[in-house]
Amino acid sequence: MIRLLLLIFYLSIFSQVSYADTTQEINISEWSTLPIAHEGRIKPIDSFARLLLKKISGRETTSNLSASEWLAEVIFNPSQAMERKIFKASLPEVLKLEQRKNKHYSYIEIAVSIDKNKEIISQLIDAKETDWTPDQRELMRVFQNYILMTQALRSLTTILPLPLKIPENIKNNDGETTNYLALKKLEKTITERVKKIVKQKGTNLEKYSEKELQIAELSFQLKTIESGGKNNVLFKIYPENPNNNDANWLSPWEIMLNGKGSPQSAKFIREWQGMALSYQQKDGKKFNTLVKKNRELTQGYTSTIKIEKIFNYIPLKNMATGIYFILFLTIIFTSLRGIDISQYTSIISTLFNVSLATHLLLIISRIFILNRPPVGTLYESVLFVSLICALVMFIVSLKQVKEKKLTSIFIGSLSAFALLFISNGLVEDNKMATLAAVLNTNFWLSTHVIFITIGYGFCLIAGIMAHTYLFQIVKNKNSKKALQDFFKTILTISIFALLFTGIGTILGGIWADQSWGRFWGWDPKENGALLIVLWLIWLLHSRISGHLHQLGFIVGLAFINIIVILAWFGVNLLNVGLHSYGFIEGIALSIGAFCFFEIILISTLAIKAQKINRAIK
Amino acid sequence: MSFKQKINVILKFAAKPHILFYTLPWLMILLVLGTISQKNMGIFDAQQMYFSSWVLFLGPIPLPGGFLTLALIFITLLVKFVFYSEWSFKKSGIILTHFGVLILLFGGLITSQYAHESFMTIPEGQSVSSLSEYKERIIELSKNGEVIASIDYNDIRTGPLFKTNNLPFNIKIASFCHNCTMQFQDEEIAKTAHGMAQKVELQDIPEEKEKEGNLSGAMIVIEGADKNVNGRHLLMESVSETLEIPHKENTYTVKIGRVQIPLPFAIKLIDFRRVVYPGTNKPKGFESDIIIQDNSVEWPVTIRMNEPARYKGYTFYQSSFVQSKNQEITVLNVVNNIGRTFPYIASLIIFIGLLIHSCLKLNQHKRKKT
Numbered sequence A: 001m002i003r004l005l006l007l008i009f010y011l012s013i014f015s016q017v018s019y020a021d022t023t024q025e026i027n028i029s030e031w032s033t034l035p036i037a038h039e040g041r042i043k044p045i046d047s048f049a050r051l052l053l054k055k056i057s058g059r060e061t062t063s064n065l066s067a068s069e070w071l072a073e074v075i076f077n078p079s080q081a082m083e084r085k086i087f088k089a090s091l092p093e094v095l096k097l098e099q100r101k102n103k104h105y106s107y108i109e110i111a112v113s114i115d116k117n118k119e120i121i122s123q124l125i126d127a128k129e130t131d132w133t134p135d136q137r138e139l140m141r142v143f144q145n146y147i148l149m150t151q152a153l154r155s156l157t158t159i160l161p162l163p164l165k166i167p168e169n170i171k172n173n174d175g176e177t178t179n180y181l182a183l184k185k186l187e188k189t190i191t192e193r194v195k196k197i198v199k200q201k202g203t204n205l206e207k208y209s210e211k212e213l214q215i216a217e218l219s220f221q222l223k224t225i226e227s228g229g230k231n232n233v234l235f236k237i238y239p240e241n242p243n244n245n246d247a248n249w250l251s252p253w254e255i256m257l258n259g260k261g262s263p264q265s266a267k268f269i270r271e272w273q274g275m276a277l278s279y280q281q282k283d284g285k286k287f288n289t290l291v292k293k294n295r296e297l298t299q300g301y302t303s304t305i306k307i308e309k310i311f312n313y314i315p316l317k318n319m320a321t322g323i324y325f326i327l328f329l330t331i332i333f334t335s336l337r338g339i340d341i342s343q344y345t346s347i348i349s350t351l352f353n354v355s356l357a358t359h360l361l362l363i364i365s366r367i368f369i370l371n372r373p374p375v376g377t378l379y380e381s382v383l384f385v386s387l388i389c390a391l392v393m394f395i396v397s398l399k400q401v402k403e404k405k406l407t408s409i410f411i412g413s414l415s416a417f418a419l420l421f422i423s424n425g426l427v428e429d430n431k432m433a434t435l436a437a438v439l440n441t442n443f444w445l446s447t448h449v450i451f452i453t454i455g456y457g458f459c460l461i462a463g464i465m466a467h468t469y470l471f472q473i474v475k476n477k478n479s480k481k482a483l484q485d486f487f488k489t490i491l492t493i494s495i496f497a498l499l500f501t502g503i504g505t506i507l508g509g510i511w512a513d514q515s516w517g518r519f520w521g522w523d524p525k526e527n528g529a530l531l532i533v534l535w536l537i538w539l540l541h542s543r544i545s546g547h548l549h550q551l552g553f554i555v556g557l558a559f560i561n562i563i564v565i566l567a568w569f570g571v572n573l574l575n576v577g578l579h580s581y582g583f584i585e586g587i588a589l590s591i592g593a594f595c596f597f598e599i600i601l602i603s604t605l606a607i608k609a610q611k612i613n614r615a616i617k
Numbered sequence B: 001m002s003f004k005q006k007i008n009v010i011l012k013f014a015a016k017p018h019i020l021f022y023t024l025p026w027l028m029i030l031l032v033l034g035t036i037s038q039k040n041m042g043i044f045d046a047q048q049m050y051f052s053s054w055v056l057f058l059g060p061i062p063l064p065g066g067f068l069t070l071a072l073i074f075i076t077l078l079v080k081f082v083f084y085s086e087w088s089f090k091k092s093g094i095i096l097t098h099f100g101v102l103i104l105l106f107g108g109l110i111t112s113q114y115a116h117e118s119f120m121t122i123p124e125g126q127s128v129s130s131l132s133e134y135k136e137r138i139i140e141l142s143k144n145g146e147v148i149a150s151i152d153y154n155d156i157r158t159g160p161l162f163k164t165n166n167l168p169f170n171i172k173i174a175s176f177c178h179n180c181t182m183q184f185q186d187e188e189i190a191k192t193a194h195g196m197a198q199k200v201e202l203q204d205i206p207e208e209k210e211k212e213g214n215l216s217g218a219m220i221v222i223e224g225a226d227k228n229v230n231g232r233h234l235l236m237e238s239v240s241e242t243l244e245i246p247h248k249e250n251t252y253t254v255k256i257g258r259v260q261i262p263l264p265f266a267i268k269l270i271d272f273r274r275v276v277y278p279g280t281n282k283p284k285g286f287e288s289d290i291i292i293q294d295n296s297v298e299w300p301v302t303i304r305m306n307e308p309a310r311y312k313g314y315t316f317y318q319s320s321f322v323q324s325k326n327q328e329i330t331v332l333n334v335v336n337n338i339g340r341t342f343p344y345i346a347s348l349i350i351f352i353g354l355l356i357h358s359c360l361k362l363n364q365h366k367r368k369k370t
Helices: A002-012 A045-057 A067-076 A107-116 A118-126 A134-153 A180-185 A187-201 A210-229 A252-257 A263-280 A284-313 A316-337 A342-370 A378-402 A407-429 A442-475 A480-515 A524-545 A550-558 A560-568 A570-574 A588-616 B003-014 B017-041 B043-051 B066-083 B089-114 B342-369
Strands: A035-038 A041-044 A085-088 A104-106 B055-058 B061-064 B116-123 B127-143 B146-152 B170-177 B180-184 B200-204 B217-223 B231-236 B242-247 B250-276 B283-294 B297-304 B309-311 B314-323 B328-336
Touching: A035 A045, A035 A284, A041 A045, A041 A284, A045 A067, A045 A085, A045 A134, A045 A284, A067 A134, A067 A263, A085 A107, A085 A134, A104 A107, A107 A118, A107 A134, A118 A134, A180 A187, A180 A210, A187 A210, A210 A252, A252 A263, A263 A284, A284 A342, A316 A342, A316 A407, A342 A378, A342 A407, A378 A407, A378 A442, A407 A442, A442 A480, A442 A524, A442 A550, A442 A560, A442 A588, A480 A524, A480 A550, A480 B342, A524 A550, A524 A560, A524 A570, A524 B017, A550 A560, A550 A588, A560 A570, A560 A588, A570 A588, B003 B066, B017 B043, B017 B066, B043 B066, B061 B066, B066 B089, B089 B342, B116 B250, B116 B314, B170 B200, B200 B217, B200 B231, B217 B250, B231 B250, B250 B314, B250 B328, B283 B309, B283 B314, B283 B328, B297 B309, B297 B314
Parallel strands: none
Antiparallel strands: A035 A041, A085 A104, B055 B061, B116 B127, B116 B328, B127 B146, B127 B250, B170 B217, B180 B200, B217 B231, B242 B250, B250 B283, B283 B297, B309 B314, B314 B328
């Protein structure tokens, strides 16, 4: 409890002024385009703020502040930020918090809760993470966010103004603001004075005069702030060498405590100190000038950072997902109700093209920001494969739209929407983070991974088309010729699927040979890719040899969706092999449900289609 | 039926699509079973059981293993390719693709039989001219630095360790294990024990899923040597790997470790670097500046992730590292594989084949339309 009170006291001593109204002259939007190094990537403060807020509160904004405005408050005015209810606690009863409808709590409330649970937490830290119960997992999640927030609140405590009076007789008289840095300069004098006082009057504070009490308090606060700032490496805003992309970045506390100071860093820190002061004094003009000045050191990063900031503000993904969803819903609804919308084909096609363009822009922006192919993580591969699905169907639709047919747009919208929707479940993966060392090669990412993911896209499209074909037989609406044409399109798509997955798998083997010294290691990820290739080879050869008739081929192709999902996501659950960078947890149930549903659906459709075919014969 | 006719019948049978129709699904079943089994068995054992076997025994039932299944696919493809291919431009893509697959399978066979994988650990500034086996362990006895006896770890038994009469003292194995853990005892185990052997007993634990993770160890007893040496000693990987036995003017050394294979040249590590992403400890890459020393030839080269070095049939990959306060050690994975070019040639042929086939198909599609 004492520690908790000390922490709250420590942070609240920075509450010199009341909460600044950031919507006035202070340009937080401009400030949030300053660069910061986070998780190995240089990004705008805005991206950092969004990630931090999302992690802590589950949202990218608070009730009345944007993520950047919230972060500005956290670092420039921590005492105010401590009271804002931003901590998401899904199980308040586990954390011994009061029940609340929105389940959001302030830092101070969480700090009290952590203090109440400290014994359990220390036991859990020693235990294996895999042994934690869901309740304990939630407790530890909140605890980790609490540590993160504590670091964020202490980011600038080295330069924030302190509401302390320095006695005239030990003051430098250089007009400096009272803050940790100023106190640090006086440390030697303060320590000597404290020693002298203790020697004369002992440790009983009641015997001290007012001035002596002031000096003792200064000494105490100096030590408290310093111990709180130790190991604070979250807010890395200073590049040691702005001209070198691989150079280290430092937080203000690292500069201070690791002896990394230089005339350049001193100037940099002074500017941030000025920003803090002008923020607290609501002096927008000064704040904005200092932001401009501060940007001079990191000029080289400006263009990428500004684009990332724009990317943060335009919800390209949501826009594309929304349009795909509307299109898919419209087509399926009108089809089920028997409404003819063929006269609106051009409008529907234009809308599809708009969503595809938005989708394409999303992927291109990510390539530009991350400076690598957009397939480095599972999340990115889902975004990319959804684009491939839409693109393939766009090409097929070029002919179909002229004939006023909407099947390709329906399949394109459905597949792209479904994958974009699934990607929301992988949001932890969407940090635009740096890659593991073995993946850090643009050559292999842009060859092997691009090929294999394009292959996944073709496979999924072929699978969905096979489903559609089965539905069309069951509905018995299309003419034999139309079905035959559709079958040929499916066959072509499946050949392309084999082309891309086959070449992608072989390229993966060559990459493995370059990286690990063996072309093939029967690793789960490799086996998954091979399974897709073998399935397609088997289907195509069996069709050619006549072992499978048309319907058998289509049914087999419909099952490719299950194989792709197992190869793409399922093998990651095994947690085995050298592809250890792709592991994910908690999706086993979803994959199981998907496979079960697909088996039932395809089997039912296949049996019905077989009956209809026999009846026709 | 003449011999020629009999051969024709066999060839016709071998080229029948039935074989591929039934072997491919079986290969897929093996793939699924072998992949899932890796979770519990470890990659190596699962590979041996499902993919590198001629016969797979599921309980008492013998089934075709990975080798046999792939061999059947290879034979049917080869016969079809040589005797029954339609040698026309129209089919050129398919022919090339099948030829590429044949080369790929043949290369796989060569690799499975002749590829050898090992590793070497090189401290910064030092030269090393031997490779370490990943799985095989050995106990060696040397006299004044020269190896005079050795025994494969799989062959050791309790009792006398080396069958040599030239030793002036006895070395016996009291206990041993392929994967050991140390059990610390509260009281002294034996008065004549030395070092950690005074307080430690070795306990045999189940072997690791990946055998290279095992820590082999033995409790050995020296008899008839100097009084300061006689008694129990602990010999264990990563804990206490060597034991020195001074005897008169000679020094004998017993060493436990991985089997060493001599290299026909040496590799010197000049510098090891772990490059991190800015402001983090997350590695962006690992690099080793080495010099390959072969008699008078010295070849400086940098090995990085995804950028191995090749010399005299050996390929050196950046695999791991050890970083301590005083020293940096690089760990290189070393592969010697005469079949390593096959996948490259095969990939190129398959790629060209599939491309030609796709183009011809598209062209055919267009012509049909017109």
